[in-house]
Amino acid sequence: MNRLRLVLVDTEGSINLGMILRLAANFSVKEIYIVSSRQYDQEEVKKYAVRADYLYDSLIRVSSIDDALAGCDIKVCTTAKSSEEDVLRSTVSSAKLPELLSGYGSVCLVFGRESTGLTREELSKCDIASTIPTSSEYPSLNLTNAVAIYLYELLS
Template sequence: MQENSGLPNIKIVLVEPSHPGNIGSAARAMKVMGLSNLALVKPKLFPDGKAKAMAAGADDILENVQIFDSFNDAIADCLLVFGMSARKRRISSELILPEKCAKLVAENHNSLSIGLIFGREHSGLTNAELDRCHYAVNIPTAEDFSSLNLGAAVQVICYELRKTIFTYSEVITKPLKPSHMPASAQDMELFFEHLKKIITATGFLRPENPKKLMRRIRKLFNKAEPDQNEINILRGILSSVEMKIDEER
């Protein structure tokens, strides 16, 4: 692995950061650990001099930052998505530690576009946003003081990535065949919308009393990590059911 590669397939995403200094701190944390791809979702204030000051030399990362209007747009091209969660909530994503996150990234970053998502400074990611992630990552902290600064959280994750990707040469990455590429976050979301439409039409999902059905369905399919061909098959099945419903109306 070349030190100057910048690991372009790994995208660090900050969702609605409120303080520009935290953006700069995140950029510095990334650069010192060899990452370069930073994206922001609806930053409150950017560009800003405080971000540049806190970046402390990571100006190139700030200059090339991508800015998105929505969470879904930011992860649309990602084939593997990790959402950071400070609290151990009841969520549809599998909850893992940073070490496992780094191992999964190391095994897949040569073949897949990967998103590492960090939430708002005061409230983190919403449950709906975490539902769109394959995994939720929890950084262990003291129970009586568990809140990490955004820049510090990015630093911890980037360190784990560097330790695994650059140091542990026994981690072997195997390029995937195009037919085995996981479905993108955007294609998964379109599938979930299609599935919800069909099971609502058949009466399996009752909008007036949905409970947690869709969240459990998301967990099931996110855990399976279907590839693009499999999603196409599932969409085809749903379309055939939809046609049958239309014929009987």
């Protein structure tokens, strides 16, 4: 993999968006698409981005997930649900992604809404569904935490 694009689908909060921008800077990710018509509190985003606030101005806003995925060799969607929970395909652990993605040039890594994740339709547009193994009693991570784990797994 020589290029990673973060795709954020309808991120619900300015704080999470700012923290994700900071993570993107930590891991040298410069290509960040946001699929949303939502208006974010720019001051709050930049506050939580800390010294990565410059990335806010380079966010690529698109109106559809198709636009965000265009041009990527492979698309990975993230989900809190495991294969047994009726995801459209088998899920791959975040730890196994580096090996699976090693032969691809450009990778889209897609994250859903904090409250509901990605829809089935959005999941169907990706080639791989991936999950971070967590407790079955409470499998959902905060969006920012999930982004941090994936970036670490893929780029360290």
